[in-house]
Amino acid sequence: MKYLTLLLIISFNTIISQTTTNIVSHNINEVTIYxxxxxxxxTGNVDIPEGKSDILFKGISSRILDQGLKLEMSNNVRIYTIEIEPDNDSLSRNKEYQKITNTIRTLKESFSLNEIKLQTLKKEIQYLEANMKIGGANRVTYAQIDQGAQYFSKKINLLQQKIHDExxxxxxxxxxxxxxESLQEKLIHTLKKTNASIRVTIISSIATNSKINLRYLVSNALWKPIYSIRANEGQSSITIQYQAxxxxxxxxxxxNKPITLAILDSSADINKPEMKIWTLEGDEYEYSNTRRYNNKKSKNQKEEKEQEYNTLQVDNLSxxxxxxxxxxxxxxxxxHLIDVIEYNKDVTYYTLSIxxxxxxxxxVASIRDWDNLGLLDGMANLYYNDSYQGTSKIKTQQINHTxxxxxxxxxTFNISRKKVSSLSRRNLIGFNIKEVITYEILVKNNKNTKSSLQIKDQIPISTSKNVEATPLELSSGILDPINGxxxxxxxxxxxxVKxxxxxxxxxxxxxxxxxxxFSRKNIKSPRFF
Structure with a gap:
């Protein structure tokens, strides 16, 4: 009797010590896209018992990243551990999946019965065809033959009609x-994207209801800038429609969730930030070493396409x-295209030819004080005088302040550039060659009004002490000795004409x-003969 009492006490204590798990009711409250x-x-809330227990967030994206997970709970609930784990029962719990599965099962049962009916009807025809001989060795009249033919024709015709219907x-x-099955496959694919769970072990000194705020990072989500630039001749401002x-x-x-667009996420990595040496050559790249919680795939799981990345140069990370x-x-x-913000900026125009x-x-439209607009490199649709001009790439990494x-x-202008052979020559001087190259640029103003433009060209820059490049004539052009x-x-x-x-x-x-x-260009031309 004492042994039985002790066993009951141990079993009872074991049951009491087991951690209870409560499912959290939660919804997406807002999204910040990087x-x-x-x-x-x-956000959500959950009833919490006194002592140690688990709460479970289901329906979390399997794209969740290890880093960047944050959880806040009210009423002095202490967070003990947080783990991301796969939810292997998401299919069995999904009502839509169960409904589709049952429908497929019913349809396949009907299909099997249909096969049985078809086989039975075909065997009936075979049986009739095997027994079409009338009278055996006895003589039969034409009337009997005709009557038998009508019977078999009517019977076989009826069976063939039934086979056709089946x-x-x-x-x-x-x-x-x-x-x-197509719907089922799509649903499985969707559910696999949300088959992650977040299990949190907590401790509370009292039974309470706690409000929850959960934040986490996911891959396979991003935004890309795109612009519409609208300008009109004679106007001193330009409209930049920032879209994403x-x-x-x-x-x-x-x-219908609040959305915020941001550049980089500084909260994903909680390690102390460190600055690298600022060098004036080469590019610095930001590399994320975060990974999904379940990087290992089973043999039966389809491999996902390797994620491709674009490299964007960014100034203002905030x-x-x-x-x-x-x-x-x-x-x-x-x-999905959305409007972000619209700017109206002062602008000056000039004409450029290279x-x-x-x-x-x-x-060319030249915009000052653009640094604080949060612009990134991206494609822009151009509209000038309410006419679509095509697309152009916005390059924010420019040396000048505009x-x-x-x-x-x-x-407005006709412009031509050609090498003048009569003013170009090549001479051999000792162990060196001295070459004089002359280019002629002709510019004509086609307008009936005075017009201005900027023309750019270049002379070569020597990177070797054995090579010298000396300008002989520039027609009053301004030379930048650093870049030529x-x-x-x-x-x-x-x-x-000038x-x-x-x-x-x-x-x-x-x-x-x-x-x-001489930078000769290769031009592809279709071959027809």
Whole structure:
């Protein structure tokens, strides 16, 4: 009796000491999207017993990252441990999945019965065909033959009609099964994206109800900037419509949730920040070593395509855009375009031509004080005088203090550049070759009004002491000795033609024949014959 009492006490204490698990009721409250991931904020509440217990968040995206997980709980609840674990029962609990599975099972049972009916009908026909002989060795009349033929014809025709009807039913069943299996496969794919759980072990001195704020990072979510630039001739301001393409493949839809766009997430890594030496050459890249909680895949699991990344150069890491309107961003792995903000900035226009690189002249908008706009490198749709001009790339990593945006071709000027052979020569001087190269640039103003433009060209820059490049004539152009760029700011009267001469002497050793590269362009042309 004492042994039995002791056993009951031990069993009772074991039951009491087991940790209870409470499922948290939670919803997505807001989303912060970064250039390479997103932070999801969930809120909820849960009843907590006295002592030690577990709470479980289900339906979490399997794209969740190890780092960046944060949890806040009210009423002095102490957080003991937090673990991310797979939810292997998500399919069995899903009502829609169970409904589809039951439908497929019922359809397949009907399909099997249909097969049985078809086989039975075919055997009936075989039986009739095997017994079509009338009378055996006895003589039969024509009337009996005709009567037998009518009977067999009527019977076989009826059976063939039934077979036809059953085949139609079979085809319809096959289509229904195919449709339901396709829905099931899509649902499985979706549920696999949300088959993660977060288990939290907590301790509370009293039984209470606690409000919960959960934040975590997920991959397969990002945003990319895109712009619409609108300018009109004669106006002193330009409109920059800042837009964003949002991408969500996390498994969780963002239905009418507050969205914030940010550059980089500083909360993902809690280690002490350190500065690297600031060098003036090369690029610095930000690399994230975060990984998904379940990186190992089973043999039966399909391998996902390796994530590709774009490299963006960013100045202001703290830039954030809080979107005022609520948006519905489903988890469909499709870019969704939203408006971010609209700027109206003072602008000046000038016409630029670099005939060495591209024929013609281009209208350029120059914007000052753009550093605080939070612009990133990206494509822009250009509209000038309410006419669509095409697309251009916004490059924010510019040396000057203005943001220059090309608005398309300016047909005000005709510009040509050619090498003048009569003013170019090559001489052998000892062990060196001295080559004089002359280019002629012709500019014509097609307008009936006075017009100005800027023309750029260049002379070569020597990186070797054995090679010398000396400008001989620049037609009053301004030379930058560091990069070899020559700039002319010219103004032309109506229909005026101006000639610019660029003449340079290059001295180099005979051993470096072919040193001068005239940048001939390769143009692909379709072959028809």
């Amino acid at each position: 250039l390479n991931n997103a932070e999801i904020t969930r 085949k139609i039913k079979k085809e319809l069943l096959e289509l229904k099964i195919e449709k339901e 393409q949002l991408y969500n493949d996390t498994g969780n839809d963002w239905t 830039t954030r855009f809080k979107i005022n309107d609520l948006h519905n961003i489903p988890s469909d792995a499709t870019p 005939p060495k690189v591209k024929n013609g002249a281009f209208k 943001l220059d945006i090309a608005l398309g071709k300016d047909n 760029q020559v700039v002319w700011d010219i103004s032309l009267k109506p229909n005026e 000639k610019l001469i660029l003449k340079v002497s290059i001295k180099y050793p005979k051993s470096k024949r072919g040193l001068i590269n």
